[in-house]
Amino acid sequence: MRGAPTWERIYAVVRRVPRGRVATYGQVALLAGLANGARQAGYALHALPPHSAVPWHRVLGASGRISLREPAGRVTQQLLLEGEGVRFDAAGRVDLRRFGWRRGGAPPRLARGSRRRHIA
DNA sequence: CCACTGACGAGTG
DNA sequence: GCACTCGCCAGTG
Numbered sequence: 001m002r003g004a005p006t007w008e009r010i011y012a013v014v015r016r017v018p019r020g021r022v023a024t025y026g027q028v029a030l031l032a033g034l035a036n037g038a039r040q041a042g043y044a045l046h047a048l049p050p051h052s053a054v055p056w057h058r059v060l061g062a063s064g065r066i067s068l069r070e071p072a073g074r075v076t077q078q079l080l081l082e083g084e085g086v087r088f089d090a091a092g093r094v095d096l097r098r099f100g101w102r103r104g105g106a107p108p109r110l111a112r113g114s115r116r117r118h119i120a
Numbered sequence: 121c122c123a124c125t126g127a128c129g130a131g132t133g
Numbered sequence: 134g135c136a137c138t139c140g141c142c143a144g145t146g
Contacts (some may be wrong), residue, residue, distance in 0.1 A: 006143060025128050036141045042127035042141070059127080067127040077127095126146085132138080 007044040008048055009033060014045070017058040020084045021101040024062045031103070042067060057081055058101075064094040 009032040017023045029037035045056045057080040061067040068074045078088055086099050 029128085034142080036129085037143080038128035039141065040128090040143055044123090044127090046127050047144090056127085061127080062129060066124060069127070073127080123146095126143105128141085130138105130140090131137090 005035075006032075006034070006040060007047065010041050010044040011048070011054045013056050014056060016058060017055055017101050019055075019058075020086060020099070022058050022060050022064075022081065022086060022096070022099050023101040024096070025059060025067070026062055027101070028059055038062075060094060060096075064096045065092065 010028060013028045014023070014029045017028075024038075025041040027036040027042040029035075032041070035041055041059070045054075045059060048054055048056050057077045066074045066077050068077060078092070081094070082088065086113055088094055
């Protein structure tokens with residue numbers, strides 16, 4: 001992986017994102033070894049063929065928003081995610097606190113004293 | 121080698 | 134929270 005092309009490393013990381021969870025471009029880039037390569041992650045996925053085994057739809061922008069330029073692609077991505085149980089709010093955003101991929105598995109527990117606000 | 125591009129992200133107002 | 138600007142850096146021509 002070390003000498004592998006940049007895109008391959010990006011794809012390798014994306015393949016690790018579990019079903020029903022989403023990662024951000026920056027997160028993917030970082031895990032691939034590119035400290036400031038969020039754009040490269042996006043560019044790599046953009047170059048991906050339509051029927052790739054790479055779960056490209058599980059990658060969103062840091063704000064939980066779909067970053068695709070083309071409307072058709074955005075619809076496809078949202079449909080694929082909803083098919084895995086990921087919910088979008090009225091503004092078309094995903095709550096990363098709930099569906100964000102936590103590498104390491106340990107869900108970030110709410111800080112003591114924080115207000116738990118009617119979750120779903 | 122240089123210029124331009126872009127599925128980004130953090131900072132600022 | 135939204136709109137803008139600026140920094141990033143691999144790919145492409």
